[in-house]
Amino acid sequence: MFLTKVGAYNTASLKGKSNDGKLKFRFIKQIIMQRHELKNADIYSGYNLIGNCSTFSWKCQSETGLPCHFSIAGLNCEYDMEALLVRKDIYLRAGEKEYIAKNFQIEGVSDLVTGTAQSIELLFEKFPEMKSMTDGEKVVISKETQSETLKALTGIIEAIKFSKSFELLDIKEAAKKIVSDIQESEGAILNLMELRSFSGYHLTHNYNVGILSAYIGSALKLHEKALLEVTIGALLHDMGKLKIADTIISKDSKLSDEEFEEMKQHPRYGYEIFKDNPDIPAASKTLILQHHEKYDGSGYPESLKDIEISLYAQICSLADVFDALTSERPYRVAKTPYEAVRILNSMVNTAFSPEVLQAFIRKTSLYPPGSLVRLNDDSIALILRNNQTSLIRPEIKLIADKAGRRIKERKIFDLAKENKLYIKSYAVPSDLNVTIR
Ligand SMILES: [Fe+2]
Numbered sequence: 309m310f311l312t313k314v315g316a317y318n319t320a321s322l323k324g325k326s327n328d329g330k331l332k333f334r335f336i337k338q339i340i341m342q343r344h345e346l347k348n349a350d351i352y353s354g355y356n357l358i359g360n361c362s363t364f365s366w367k368c369q370s371e372t373g374l375p376c377h378f379s380i381a382g383l384n385c386e387y388d389m390e391a392l393l394v395r396k397d398i399y400l401r402a403g404e405k406e407y408i409a410k411n412f413q414i415e416g417v418s419d420l421v422t423g424t425a426q427s428i429e430l431l432f433e434k435f436p437e438m439k440s441m442t443d444g445e446k447v448v449i450s451k452e453t454q455s456e457t458l459k460a461l462t463g464i465i466e467a468i469k470f471s472k473s474f475e476l477l478d479i480k481e482a483a484k485k486i487v488s489d490i491q492e493s494e495g496a497i498l499n500l501m502e503l504r505s506f507s508g509y510h511l512t513h514n515y516n517v518g519i520l521s522a523y524i525g526s527a528l529k530l531h532e533k534a535l536l537e538v539t540i541g542a543l544l545h546d547m548g549k550l551k552i553a554d555t556i557i558s559k560d561s562k563l564s565d566e567e568f569e570e571m572k573q574h575p576r577y578g579y580e581i582f583k584d585n586p587d588i589p590a591a592s593k594t595l596i597l598q599h600h601e602k603y604d605g606s607g608y609p610e611s612l613k614d615i616e617i618s619l620y621a622q623i624c625s626l627a628d629v630f631d632a633l634t635s636e637r638p639y640r641v642a643k644t645p646y647e648a649v650r651i652l653n654s655m656v657n658t659a660f661s662p663e664v665l666q667a668f669i670r671k672t673s674l675y676p677p678g679s680l681v682r683l684n685d686d687s688i689a690l691i692l693r694n695n696q697t698s699l700i701r702p703e704i705k706l707i708a709d710k711a712g713r714r715i716k717e718r719k720i721f722d723l724a725k726e727n728k729l730y731i732k733s734y735a736v737p738s739d740l741n742v743t744i745r
Contacts, residue, residue: 548578
């Protein structure tokens with residue numbers, strides 16, 4: 309990416325003197341027009357990967373409130389161009405950088421596609437905590453596995469939405485990579501989809517639940533074939549929602565009784581989609597059908613209880629609730645991983661079996677990786693990974709001092725080896741007022 313200033317000029321220059329003749333204030337405001345360019349960018353809608361382009365360039369005038377103008381060269385839409393024509397937020401990913409283009413609107417299509425956006429900003433500047441979770445750290449799921457899984461899921465979502473035929477080879481390959489990444493990643497950070505709060509919930513939720521289920525399955529010491537079956541089922545667990553009307557799926561208020569009854573059919577719809585497909589293991593199909601059953605029999609669609617529910621479905625159900633709690637939804641702010649684990653804990657013996665919940669908590673500990681905590685000196689730290697020897701002494705990275713100022717040289721501490729530092733409480737990102745730079 310490059311960035312050039314193509315114009316810089318004053319809009320206001322104001323000087324004044326007070327009665328005693330001293331200089332009172334001087335204010336110069338500048339409008340700076342900046343040109344940016346991304347090479348080989350992937351383009352995501354709020355729902356899925358739309359395609360890619362060779363060059364995405366744009367100009368924005370700071371502080372004017374006027375829209376940014378963009379042009380796209382070498383646009384290659386894998387599925388439908390229509391997804392780009394609807395005015396909404398679009399996400400761009402090039403190399404390690406991710407951007408959000410708000411109110412993306414196409415105005416012309418010739419050699420170049422041109423249009424406007426209300427603003428185009430780096431995602432990581434808006435949500436630094438989310439990004440800092442994986443920057444420079446050893447992570448569980450490699451970028452390659454992440455992008456192959458998202459691509460495979462996107463293909464299946466598109467096919468189901470438009471009632472086209474699909475193959476599951478890519479999903480099975482992705483599941484193999486997820487399982488192998490998890491088996492090789494002792495002590496690494498569990499990196500769920502970084503766009504999850506901002507991009508399409510359906511895609512990222514299926515992805516996250518797939519990863520989390522494999523992670524819980526590995527904590528339960530399932531053998532490789534079982535881990536694959538769990539992962540395949542969990543990656544596809546919510547596809548039945550694609551058969552439910554958008555008005556119900558994206559409703560941002562409480563569903564009516566009738567709407568909720570229809571929503572409760574999605575495990576059955578999902579099962580119907582895959583039931584005759586010989587490429588999916590039978591156990592994965594059962595997981596899809598049973599992922600909303602609850603340990604005490606209060607779930608749906610069949611009100612199964614305890615061991616009537618397959619172990620794989622119990623794993624997926626826990627991953628499903630954890631991901632839903634920690635994701636931003638139109639009607640609810642995201643919980644921190646720490647809060648989510650506390651809520652899960654309160655649901656033992658009602659929603660979840662103690663064995664499955666304990667395996668998950670053992671693996672994530674009191675402070676799941678990615679949580680923010682306040683230390684005894686009031687500084688803020690990010691949990692990197694847990695210590696096998698001490699649940700309350702994880703490895704941390706300092707991110708802000710006690711005044712909330714972001715620490716540039718981020719120091720990493722192994723609390724098991726520090727006797728003066730300890731965790732005082734967990735911290736909520738929105739309460740911290742941590743500055744970006
Ligand atoms: Fe579901």
